[in-house]
Amino acid sequence: MPIYEYVCRDCKKHFEVLTTSSRNTEPVKCPKCGSLNVAKTISASSFRVGSGRPSIPSGALSGCSSKSGFS
Template identity: 65%
Template sequence: MPIYEYVCKKCTKHFEVLSTSSNDAEIVKCPECQSLEVKKTISSGTFRMSSGGSSLPCGPPSGCPSNSGFS
């Protein structure tokens, strides 16, 4: 069964939901604040935040050569 990743619009909590049915319009609630204002996000293994616009995979601290503009 596919696992879908959601993000709550209210508290910005990320959580995963195991799809139990093929119904695409199933009700998903935020486990944190019980809000229904959730958005499905793409969960594709390597999750890359779009911060800085760098395409370099910098893991450890000070591993990024140019991290300007993002303190």
């Protein structure tokens, strides 16, 4: 389910809107001041969760600690 990020141009509040397939034509209102003067931004946070991790070889770290436990 896509989550869209909006920013209110009146009070500068950032908020997220969870869109459903049947209600995506409704106007988006600012939850803080109720203004309809909002702009949609690209939600970068949902993309970073899965694929933006640094490639740390965690297998080498756990292998090293388990090896010292054996001996």
